[in-house]
Amino acid sequence: MSPILRFRTALLALAAIVVVLVAPHLLAPYQVVVLNNVGIFALVTLGIVLLTGIGGLTSFGQAAFVGISAYATACLATMADLPPWLAWLGGSPWGALAAGLALTLLVAAILGGVTLRLSGHYLPLGTIAWGISLYYLFGTLDILGGFAGITGVPPLRLFGIGFESSESLFVLIWVVVLVSLLATLNLLDSRAGRAIRTLNGGQIMAESMGIDTFRTKMVTFLLAAGLAAFAGWLYAYTQRFVAPTPFSLQAGIEYMFMALIGGAGFVWGAIIGAGAVVYLKELLQDVLPLLLGKGGNYETMVFGLLVIVLMQKMPLGITDTAARRLKPLLHARRPAPSGAAPWITAAPPLPRRPRPAPAESILEVRGLTRRFGGLVANHDLSFSVQAGQILAVIGPNGAGKSTLFNQLSCVDTPTAGQIFFRGRTVNGRSARDMAAAGLARTFQHVKLLPTMSVLENAAIGAHLRGGKGVFSSILRLDRREEAQLLKEAETQLVRVGLGAHLHAEAGSLALGQQRVLEIARALCADPCLLLLDEPAAGLRLKEKENLADLLSKLRAEGIAVVLVEHDMDFVMGLADRVMVMDFGEKIAEGLPEQVQANPLVLEAYLGGAE
Template sequence: MKKILAHGQFILLAALLLIPALPVPEFWITLGNYIGLYAIVALGLVLLTGIGGLTSFGQAAFVGIGAYTSAYLSTTLAYSPWLGLIAGLCITIIAALAIGMITMRLSGHYLPLGTIAWGLSLFYLFGNAEFLGKYDGLNGIPAIHFFGFVLNSGRSMFVLIWLILILCMIAIQHLLQSRPGRAIRALKGGVVMAEAMGVNTFTVKLLIFVIAAMLASISGWLYAHLQRAVNPTPFGLNAGIEYLFMTVVGGAGQVWGALLGSALLTILKDKLQTILPALLGTEGNFEIIVFGVLLVLLLQYARDGVFPPLARFCRFFFKNWLPEKQTLIVNRQAAALPKRDKPAANILILEVDQACKQFGGLLAVNAVQFNVHAGQILGLIGPNGAGKSTMFNLISGVLPLTGGAIRFYSDHGLQNIAGLPSRDIVQRGIARSFQHVRLLSAMSVLENVAIGAHLRNKGNEVVDVINSIIRRDRKIEASLLAEASSQLERVGLAHLMHEEAGSLALGQQRILEIARALCCDPILLLLDEPAAGLRYQEKQELAALLKKLRAEGMSILLVEHDMDFVMNLTDHLVVMEFGTKIAEGEPQMIQQHPAVLEAYLGGVE
């Protein structure tokens, strides 16, 4: 019964397919068709903008590619509309890859400006291409034949539009509940965190850009054969802005928000086009002004869109009818993920050799040298500004070296890892936490930890996405979640695995980051100020955990300011000041070292 209720929303959508058989006004059917078409495009923007954090104003151009490709092939060459769909998707993929290779490298305000630029370029291409009919467009587009039925009316097209919409919504939900989906959601946590977990962020951005473009192209194909004529007007910048409006209004991070936003704005636009001319005259497009005002109000009072508060309202008043929020099921019998062989105790696993890092005229790290051995906890300490976090970023690949070398353990001996990106370094066996906790607060504790296993037993990115959409990834997904659950048990957070990560206390969040790093199956664990902000009891629990990991054979390199914590935990210490190593040795020796006392206390009499 619960399973049926969990899919109740899709059952309701499927029931909408029966509407054309009912004696409803033709206007309702037309409105429903446009809501469905817009929702398919908005669904791509939910993935791209709401979840991936990549703002695009140019999706209408991809709608135009799908519409014009099928229109041209079916009118000029008499091809089947279904061949037009395939051709439109192929052209869209090629165009999206070409555009995305440039656009997805942009960030900040340059990204939306870039999408406006290529959106306008394609719009003017449609209007100036002779073979596309210029601004008059193409007419006489044939109807779609679907299992022997000729879809030559709005009522008949309604079923196809909404059937495709339902399938697209299911596909996107399946994608988001998988390893590639967690990688997509990890983009919101920042490029540094995602790359440190092994996610190739550029590839992921390009993938979701292509998927969003494909959804827009499908909508364009449906639009062309619904209208039976196309011209450039619906594929301009205004349409691209409206699609983004729909996504934001509904709830940019919600799959159901795409449908809700499309319905709200389509109905509202229709009403405003009737009411505003009667009140203000027909000289201007006043609905655009109203849309702008409404969007400002929405961003002020409901920044996550209409869907989240609506969902809370429905759950409160219809809690006996709606299912509770579903939790991921962990299969303890799932096949174990492959694990790397750990080096024997006391084997040299990390060699920092005369490492230098210069920022302009500032020498942040100056010829620093130290080693880490297997099964050792080594502390990197020093006053603020000593260069400790910079050293961490050099080892983990966040920053490139200016000079020197960093060598890490491999089956073929120590190999230089300087210059490798973070995702390659974590694949070799170095995992890290962050000075300032970097979690996806809206995701569960279990899913946050599972991001750490992203590279384990991983295949081709495109194949993984397809397998997740059609649910062929269930075995590997079960293994990933079982591994995440196992690491949570290892660090003592198993009882919180289904809680939202943002609801945990700071100490628990830091432990969660360690569990996520352990999910990478590392040889060396880098911990950047893991005790910062923790209470005394939490520090004692953290120290006990790190000693337990050392006993299990884990090697740990940590940066920390709490001297009591460090002295009672580490086997060896390296002290830095102004980017230079000033001392190295066992904790007892470091406590008496004159240079260390000078750096911390200003000298002693």
């Protein structure tokens, strides 16, 4: 981080602390109470932003996690006859926090281990199911007071300081909120944070880059549950009474509303959404009885209608709308950065894997067959690629080229046959294993994270070249490694001709540039085998020439390349060997000039190449 940015961050943090300390003395007592509720709700919503808005994993059960922690806190604070193994925690707020956090994370780990294996609409339905179950468990157990709840929670005392008043609780709650926001921002600005972002629409790509997506889902799920546990601890000491109703499915849906209204893709949206929902409900409860009479639950109905209107007008939330309107003003005052930050540029390079020996067999395929029911996509394919060699795979539409790539990278599993990578069979291995072994790939249909910068997208490819995890990222102990990863991304982007677009959103690039970005991302993995699926599609003539020069340099470095391409001029002028596929079978293989003269190839291409 640059000295200027560190100064601005410190100044912003100081201003936030001053506001938190001064605000409760300037606001009316009622407003302090309302803002305490906003802060607690914002903590839960922050977890939903991380889990759903950024990670793409929809959960309606976060309120139940708040309840687990709140009930654990209330039980330890009020029960006089605790079991001996829990007695030492009785009456201790720190013990209650530790117990609530541990119990919440334990339950979340068990539920996440089952629920996160679901996909599509089954995932949110699964969270609804266990959310309802936990709610009724709270109301059924006599030890938890049934639906009457637990009363008599004593005031909170920490470090000898009493937090009996709303004003003192305000400081504690909002300090926790600000620390949680800072921790989340630190996490997202890291290797681990990029892995979390790939969950939202890029899981096949993520696995191919070496990211363990299920582990990343579990980590994200547990982080969201941990934030809910902190909220439950604060809730118990703020209300000093715990009953099941605030932890119902309806409460879980309201937390989701807070995230959506605030902006589920923005960390600050958690506070904005929680504040908007709380104050809107307060306003409706005050105004509607005056207009419609005191009978009926009108505020709930009107609130629902207003949420629908708000979602139509601001589909990505208040934060997104405000950011888009302020963006031109901010850009007019601040010139766009032209390169990577100095702290990145000055970082030492990442270590590289040993280069393959000349003529080493990198890839060997024997009798590869892939069937989908009665459809044979690949049939009895055999070929090999050596270090420093470029093999082009061509063929008409539907020839099975992309299916072949998926099997080579272990995204898909062959029905029969064997694949050897550097002399070892890869049958039964995962895409992550292949990435770790030195295989990197691009995709026929570009797989990028469009709202992330070009630099961050490329850095995903270097994921396995780093090792810092979540807690190192949160505590900012990963900066040296992060600088190295980003420097590698910058180096490869400059190499492929995207050095002028480091800070642009990947989605703003032209299709051809996005394909080149995928190549840069693959190069960040320091591969010994590159699988390039239609790399020249969408490129202009000069860009194709630059790509050919780059692939020639990679060949000279000993990197093997297998590419699927439809531009015959590009292929024939670059490839060492060409393999032609038709209807899933190999019909020709050899030098470019031999393949061009092959009658079977000419027959397959009658009517035009794809």
